[in-house]
Structure formats: C-alpha cells, structure tokens
Amino acid sequence: xxxxxxxxxxxxxxxxxxxxxxxxxxxxxxxxxxxxxxxxxxxxxxxxxxxxxxxxxxxxxxxxxxxxxxxxxxxxxxxxxxxxxxxxxxxxxxxxxxxxxxxxxxxxxxxxxxxxxxxxxxxxxxxxxxxxxxxxxxxxxxxxxxxxxxxxxxxxxxxxxxxxxxxxxxxxxxxxxxxxxxxxxxxxxxxxxxxxxxxxxxxxxxxxxxxxxxxxxxxxxxxxxxxxxxxxxxxxxxxxxxxxxxxxxxxxxxxxxxxxxxxxxxxxxxxxxxxxxxxxxxxxxxxxxxxxxxxxxxxxxxxxxxxxxxxxxxxxxx
Amino acid sequence: xxxxxxxxxxxxxxxxxxxxxxxxxxxxxxxxxxxxxxxxxxxxxxxxxxxxxxxxxxxxxxxxxxxxxxxxxxxxxxxxxxxxxxxxxxxxxxxxxxxxxxxxxxxxxxxxxxxxxxxxxxxxxxxxxxxxxxxxxxxxxxxxxxxxxxxxxxxxxxxxxxxxxxxxxxxxxxxxxxxxxxxxxxxxxxxxxxxxxxxxxxxxxxxxxxxxxxxxxxxxxxxxxxxxxxxxxxxxxxxxxxxxxxxxxxxxxxxxxxxxxxxxxxxxxxxxxxxxxxxxxxxxxxxxxxxxxxxxxxxxxxxxxxxxxxxxxxxxxxxxxxx
Numbered sequence: 001x002x003x004x005x006x007x008x009x010x011x012x013x014x015x016x017x018x019x020x021x022x023x024x025x026x027x028x029x030x031x032x033x034x035x036x037x038x039x040x041x042x043x044x045x046x047x048x049x050x051x052x053x054x055x056x057x058x059x060x061x062x063x064x065x066x067x068x069x070x071x072x073x074x075x076x077x078x079x080x081x082x083x084x085x086x087x088x089x090x091x092x093x094x095x096x097x098x099x100x101x102x103x104x105x106x107x108x109x110x111x112x113x114x115x116x117x118x119x120x121x122x123x124x125x126x127x128x129x130x131x132x133x134x135x136x137x138x139x140x141x142x143x144x145x146x147x148x149x150x151x152x153x154x155x156x157x158x159x160x161x162x163x164x165x166x167x168x169x170x171x172x173x174x175x176x177x178x179x180x181x182x183x184x185x186x187x188x189x190x191x192x193x194x195x196x197x198x199x200x201x202x203x204x205x206x207x208x209x210x211x212x213x214x215x216x217x218x219x220x221x222x223x224x225x226x227x228x229x230x231x232x233x234x235x236x237x238x239x240x241x242x243x244x245x246x247x248x249x250x251x252x253x254x255x256x257x258x259x260x261x262x263x264x265x266x267x268x269x270x271x272x273x274x275x276x277x278x279x280x281x282x283x284x285x286x287x288x289x290x291x292x293x294x295x296x297x298x299x300x301x302x303x304x305x306x307x308x309x310x311x312x313x314x315x316x317x318x
Numbered sequence: 319x320x321x322x323x324x325x326x327x328x329x330x331x332x333x334x335x336x337x338x339x340x341x342x343x344x345x346x347x348x349x350x351x352x353x354x355x356x357x358x359x360x361x362x363x364x365x366x367x368x369x370x371x372x373x374x375x376x377x378x379x380x381x382x383x384x385x386x387x388x389x390x391x392x393x394x395x396x397x398x399x400x401x402x403x404x405x406x407x408x409x410x411x412x413x414x415x416x417x418x419x420x421x422x423x424x425x426x427x428x429x430x431x432x433x434x435x436x437x438x439x440x441x442x443x444x445x446x447x448x449x450x451x452x453x454x455x456x457x458x459x460x461x462x463x464x465x466x467x468x469x470x471x472x473x474x475x476x477x478x479x480x481x482x483x484x485x486x487x488x489x490x491x492x493x494x495x496x497x498x499x500x501x502x503x504x505x506x507x508x509x510x511x512x513x514x515x516x517x518x519x520x521x522x523x524x525x526x527x528x529x530x531x532x533x534x535x536x537x538x539x540x541x542x543x544x545x546x547x548x549x550x551x552x553x554x555x556x557x558x559x560x561x562x563x564x565x566x567x568x569x570x571x572x573x574x575x576x577x578x579x580x581x582x583x584x585x586x587x588x589x590x591x592x593x594x595x596x597x598x599x600x601x602x603x604x605x606x607x608x609x610x611x612x613x614x615x616x617x618x619x620x621x622x623x624x625x626x627x628x629x630x631x632x633x634x635x636x637x638x639x640x641x
Contacts, residue, residue: 037610299384304442307402311437
C-alpha cells in the first residue's frame, strides 16, 4: 500500500477531508504531519528563502517532517478556482519550490488545479494523479465524486453548525457554547488562524476571555462570495472571499469587533487588510489588525488583545 | 484614609503612583528598570512607603506595563491591566476633552483615539523601536549628550538637519554623515527629534484620525525637543499633562479604585504589604521538554515556594503553579 504524506499547512485546512477521501478510495494510506511546533517552524525557516511568507515557511517545515514517513507527498498546485481569479504565486509554485528546497523529499504528486484552463484540462490533471494509484478509470471517477461530496459536506458542516475546520476534521461536534454577549470575528486565512502555533492560540485565548468567536468558515461560501461582490465586485485573488467577504459579512451582521490576522510579508493580504480596515472605519466597527511573523514572544499580542477587548466592552457599556 | 496604588513596570522605567479616593496623588516614584524589574518594584515600594503618611491604608493595587504579570505576583495585585487602557483612563480623568493621546515610552509607542470619553481606536508600534525613547537615548549616547540635556539643545536649533528616521540603522549613518559635514550639534539633535516624530506619525499613527485636543504623555514627553517637533507638526499643538511619566500607573490606580468601589467593601485587597521589599525573590527559567515546542518557562519563587510560572505555549505550567 502506498503511503501518502499531507503537510498540515496551507490548503490542508480547506481541503484535507476531500483529499483524504480521494486518496483512500484509490487505496492509499494517508499520513498527516503533526501540528506545527517549534522544530517544524525552525526547519522550514532554515530552508526557505528569507522573503517568503511565514505560512509557506511553515509548510516546508511540515514537508521536512514527513520526509521519511511516506512514499509520496501530495501537494496540489491550486492555481485558479474561478474565472479570472488566481492564487498567490507562492502557492501556485508550491510543489516546484518544495522539490527545489527539499531534494530529499519523496516524489511530490502535484496536480495542477486550474479552472481557467477548462474542464478537460482539470480532468486530465486529476486523471494523471490517479494513474499513480490505479489504472481503473471507473475507480478513479468514483473516488473523485466521493471526494467532492465530502468537500461539500465539510463546508456545510462548518457553516451550518458554526464550527471551525479543526472541529470539523476531528469530528468534535461541539460548537462554542460560550454564552458571552460579545462576538468577535476573527478574519484571516485558515492556515493562519487555525494553526495554533502560528496564531499564538488566538482563538482559544479569546474564548478563555469569554468572547464568542466567529470565523469565515462559519459562513457558507455562497454568502461569502455575495458579500465580496457587494464590497469590491469581482474578486481578483482566489481566497479573497475569506478575508473581504467574511469581513463584510460580519460587519453587516454587526459583530462587536473584528480581529484581522495576516502573515507579515503577504502581498494580497496587505491589500485586503487595508480594504477591510477602511470599511470598518466607515461603519464605526472596532478593528484590530495583527501581522504575524516568526517572533515567539506573545507579550505584544496579548497587550493588544486585552486593550482591544477593553475597548470593545467599554464601548458596549455606553 | 484609603489609597490605591498603581505600578507600571515598563521596559526601561518602573513607575509607582499612590492615589487617594479622590484620585489625588499622594506619593510617586520613577525609577530605571535596568533589566531588573523585581528589584525595582521592591525599591519603588520602599520609596512609596517613605513618602506615605502613616494613616494611609492601601485598599487596592493594580499593575500595568510590559512587566505587569511579574509585578502582580510580587506585590499581590487586585487588578492587572494593559498599558493602553490605563493610559487612556488617566488621560481622560485629567483632560476631559482629550481626543488623541500620543504616548511614547522606552520600548514602544502608542496612539490612542478617544471620542466622547471612549477609546475607539489605538495603534502600537510593531517590531521596530525606531520611534521610541531608547532610540533617542542611544543616539544621545553617540553624540555624547546627556538625555536630560537633549531638549535644551533641540530648542536652540535654527536649521534642523534632516535625518532619516525610518530605521535606527539609517538614522545613525545619516547622523554621522551630517556630523562629518560639520552641522552644529543643536541642529542634529533637533533633526533627530523631528525624525522621531515623523516616524511616529508615519508608522504608529498611520491612518488614525488625529483630532485635538492632543495629549502627549510617557517618559519621552519630558523631552522638549520632541514637544517642539509635535507642535510644529500640529497647529493645535500638544498638551503635556503634569506627571506625564506616571500616567500608566495613575490609570491603573484609578481602575482598581473603580473596581473595588463597585464591590463595596466586600473585597479585601490582595496586597502583600510593604514588607514585600524585604522578601528575597528568585527568578529562574528552564526548558519544558513535554512537547517539541521546547518552551522557555520562567518562574519566580520566594522561600523556595514557586509563586508563578509563565512563558509556555500551553497552560501546563501555569496550572501547576495554581495548585
């Protein structure tokens, strides 16, 4: 049986359930790297070029940690998922960067997912990956269909029940039962806000302070898209709706405050962050931007967080 | 007489302020932290004790500043509050029509935007310390000028030198260059003040709605050169409150008074008393090997009893200390 390694980073948080079903239906065994820790981060930082963003560095760390645990690595190159909307170049080039930076890695399976190139191209790319595991096209077709169904199921579960990807993946069906009257929306790419090492446990720190936390995944993709269109029109970046759409959605539903988390050095985020911040000022909604990098001290983050919650609560009282 | 103590342990200085029930200052100290916050808190308490009349009873203690958690364990605080909130509270108490607070301290600088008596926005410098007190101090040292005399020099300047303030490294090379060209010392010093203000406004205050009345507080507000630079940048000018350096500590004391008054005497202060100054505290650290994160856990103990631990990515060690 072939063992396939999936790094617990970047698109893992969006597509892991679908990838898992797809690979397992094709007869593979799936291993996932451990949650990010210091040694994963350090090994990733050591290998990658300085200018790349933190999540990509973390991603390489995960690949390194999987090197002798699998026969093949699964790193799809998600280029585009809709008309004229593209992913960040670092994510498009991810498999190639991984091959270059981590030569000791087992072979990397990297189907290109590019909806701009049309349906036929997509099928062909998926088929090419499937051939690694099976020569039976019917088995492959079935695997794809089941993977797609599980993806829809995963998204639906998160938005219907108001749970995070971590909860949905681990099947802990306990939504946050916080009875707090304060709702704070934590906005950011899932690979930042749900990576507890990178985000310094932001979500659980907030919950500990008796705040109800809502995140982009708790809104259905259709609603996020619609909100994005209301604010900026047709999105340009692939994952724009989880920042701009979610920001706009939660601002319209009048949450008590917004914490927007971005990785230092992320180009698209720096633009989107500005748009959401501008909009929040317009509507008079408290907003706290966080830019995360490698520094390990939580002091500055905690001070800002405490001050932000004080501000939101004092405003509320008046 | 009841009194409330605020302790502000910053990265460069430690401030203590004792207020009575009407928020009037009874006693205060302003000390350099010198990398040893434990000792400075003890010394500060000794000073406060000396200044305090005997009939005063300490009914509540609050800590703030970057060393607030450490200080709260040392003295037994009733409230631990971040420095943004305490600075805002103190300013609003003293200057009722304040709308913007500039606060520049040793290691960080903040802007706090207030409307109708409520904080509506704030900003803090990120990793860069170019717009802070330590930047000025460092440059003063280079120029062989005492930081206390910095302001006087700046006020004498007529043609300030333009110095890049984006980064300390650039500022330094720029400054040396200007020195070599023979610029007078006063002009270089004022140029530095202007570059700090420029950096502050372009960095920390970027995108914030700055409306008068502007209040400038924190240790750097002692520096007349910076005040001059701010006054040139804003027509309305900036107002420096008396006790600008104590505002954090004063805010903390006000907040703990409010909180205890809400509880109406059902509350007994956790304050361990001025005897804290004579206790021998020991700080140490170790690396937790429970998971690959290898967190550095620091702990503080007195009489071989561990008082508190922190520094972990999880609550494992913090919980141990409670039991």
